[in-house]
Amino acid sequence: MKIGFVGAGFFADDFIKLFKMHPDVEEVVVADLEPERVKRAMRRHGLKRGFSSFEEMLKEAPDVDSIGIFAQRHLHGPLAIRALEAGKHVYSAVPIGCTLEEIREITEMVKKTGLTYMMGETCYYYPCAIYCREKYRSGEMGKFVYGESQYYHDICEMYGDFSRSGGPNWQRVAGIPPMFYPTHSVSMLFSAIDEYALKVSCMGYRDNNEDNIYGVGKNNWDNPFSNETALFRMSGGGVARINEFRRIGINKPSSYITCLYGEKGAYECSVTSHTFQRGVASGEEPYLEDVGHLVNTIDYNEDLKNGTLDPRHDSISVKYIEGFARIQDRSRLPKKFRNVPNYSHYNSHPFLVDDFVRAVTTGKLPPNNAWDSARYMIPGLIAHESALRNGEVMDIPDLGGAPEDWERVTYELKDNYEDMNGYYETDRL
Ligand SMILES: NC(=O)c1ccc[n+]([C@@H]2O[C@H](COP(=O)([O-])OP(=O)(O)OC[C@H]3O[C@@H](n4cnc5c(N)ncnc54)[C@H](O)[C@@H]3O)[C@@H](O)[C@H]2O)c1
Known part of the structure; x- marks a missing residue:
């Protein structure tokens, strides 16, 4: 599998490292709205591909089958829905979403598509x-x-x-x-x-x-x-x-x-x-x-x-x-x-x-x-x-x-x- 991170901030760092180490993961790529964070993550973890936004990553890296959401907490719901719509498996830092509607939509989409959704509850x-x-x-x-x-x-x-x-x-x-x-x-x-x-x-x-x-x-x-x-x-x-x-x-x-x-x-x-x-x-x-x-x-x-x-x-x-x-x-x-x-x-x-x-x-x-x-x-x-x-x-x-x-x-x-x-x-x- 290949995973694309949305958000390369403080919390993502450990996870980029671990996904990269995992024997069943082929590649980790990152996207962040702040170019410096993309560069830092690529340098620190020896990543080959980095993007300036989630949307750009979806467009330019269609081979990435899973998305890791590490953006700010109130953005998780909409990002997860967008990733599932694009046919990607989703790992999301907590919480799943901040409204009942977002959460309902996520469960319905996972049921319909059979894609993996997991919330990263430490x-x-x-x-x-x-x-x-x-x-x-x-x-x-x-x-x-x-x-x-x-x-x-x-x-x-x-x-x-x-x-x-x-x-x-x-x-x-x-x-x-x-x-x-x-x-x-x-x-x-x-x-x-x-x-x-x-x-x-x-x-x-x-x-x-x-x-x-x-x-x-x-x-x-x-x-x-x-x-x-x-x-x-x-x-x-x-x-x-x-x-x-x-x-x-x-x-x-x-x-x-x-x-x-x-x-x-x-x-x-x-x-x-x-x-x-x-x-x-x-x-x-x-x-x-x-x-x-x-x-x-x-x-x-x-x-x-x-x-x-x-x-x-x-x-x-x-x-x-x-x-x-x-x-x-x-x-x-x-x-x-x-x-x-x-x-x-x-x-x-x-x-x-x-x-x-x-x-x-x-x-x-x-x-x-x-x-x-x-x-x-x-x-x-x-x-x-x-x-x-x-x-x-x-x-x-x-x-x-x-x-x-x-x-x-x-x-x-x-x-x-x-x-x-x-x-x-x-x-x-
Ligand atoms: N124990 C835990 O489970 C635990 C602990 C710490 C943080 N967290 C969660 O992890 C998440 C990340 O925390 P953090 O401290 O690293 O946050 P952070 O603010 O340092 O980083 C978030 C990054 O997401 C990027 N981002 C937002 N929207 C984007 C988009 N559309 N495309 C690309 N990048 C985008 C931002 O530019 C930012 O760099 C938070 O949701 C937080 O709740 C969980």
């Missing part, structure tokens, strides 16, 4: 999400009762992200409603329990900072809220609490599941403390287990063991969210990806790239496909509407699950976590 591969998915699916937790997850990222830390490509009025885009970027928090919890949201009530925190980002008239959405908290009624009857905060005095962790309670067992997390508890309803003796050895990164656990870690700083250090955790099955990755230097976002990037390539080259359905992505995104769109109506309970439109007969990308799950460290040879190498 948090789906976060150790806490994988741990909760596997533990929940094992049945040990029982039926889902209640869970909490969140994405905390202070807007002050993102001034650069928005001003980089946003021009003199970058605040107008920076003020996007927090719940219009819900996929990190929602994907972790919803994918763990394999349910979707039916109803929502959401409250917003009305911002009063003087940085001219949030408030009526200040941004493209007239959004007054820097922080939003939503309660969702889930399809299985349980309740999920999601926080999307952009003005908040917490540094790390930023995207994590605080708790997932089932009728029989529970996962709880506080910074780097991860525990599993078995409750009385399990019929077995209740117990508590520290599962940090699976969920914290391997480097963190090593340094903890060696006594070289200062918990005051290190437990919230970026250093310890860069790297694989034991629960992440490195053995399923192409060999070249297994020992890549640490990437941010818990080394989720190699998994994202490999899943998309597997889907395109086999025609199978990837995780975080169009229907999964719709179920991560639409609840946020409606949650913001509810916040504007002071918490009114609102129904959430559901576009359904992926077609049952579309075979999914699968991997063998190993039942021995000790072996999930990686370092295996696999058939596909």
Whole structure:
């Protein structure tokens, strides 16, 4: 396969490198509206072709079969629709789109064409999400009762992200409603329990900072809220609490599941403390287990063991969210990806790239496909509407699950976590 990047900004860089390294990718090309970024990407990654816009790339490089969307977040929906219209597979950085209409159109086009669509949801591969998915699916937790997850990222830390490509009025885009970027928090919890949201009530925190980002008239959405908290009624009857905060005095962790309670067992997390508890309803003796050895990164656990870690700083250090955790099955990755230097976002990037390539080259359905992505995104769109109506309970439109007969990308799950460290040879190498 050959992939063309739309956007060669900050976030694209890691992904250009990984797609180029992948054994099943023949060529990577880039397009950006800023010529300097095209030149830089071509130079850094030794690319042969670069273009001045997405449209030019579509016209001049018809042999490119897949498009990677790494443009600013509010542009993803229209770009994905244009790429699908052109008959291309689509990998899109989060989110899938910012309106219900865009998202509906994407799911309909993917169904009609059979093309691959995958949203690059980093948090789906976060150790806490994988741990909760596997533990929940094992049945040990029982039926889902209640869970909490969140994405905390202070807007002050993102001034650069928005001003980089946003021009003199970058605040107008920076003020996007927090719940219009819900996929990190929602994907972790919803994918763990394999349910979707039916109803929502959401409250917003009305911002009063003087940085001219949030408030009526200040941004493209007239959004007054820097922080939003939503309660969702889930399809299985349980309740999920999601926080999307952009003005908040917490540094790390930023995207994590605080708790997932089932009728029989529970996962709880506080910074780097991860525990599993078995409750009385399990019929077995209740117990508590520290599962940090699976969920914290391997480097963190090593340094903890060696006594070289200062918990005051290190437990919230970026250093310890860069790297694989034991629960992440490195053995399923192409060999070249297994020992890549640490990437941010818990080394989720190699998994994202490999899943998309597997889907395109086999025609199978990837995780975080169009229907999964719709179920991560639409609840946020409606949650913001509810916040504007002071918490009114609102129904959430559901576009359904992926077609049952579309075979999914699968991997063998190993039942021995000790072996999930990686370092295996696999058939596909
Ligand atoms: N954890 C995560 O999942 C995560 C983390 C960071 C960023 N992101 C997402 O990645 C995306 C990119 O982030 P970034 O920080 O690199 O943004 P950026 O602003 O640095 O880069 C975006 C680039 O897209 C280009 N672009 C826009 N429209 C284009 C078009 N029509 N043709 C060609 N180029 C076009 C712009 O010129 C710009 O250079 C964002 O949507 C962001 O939400 C996701």
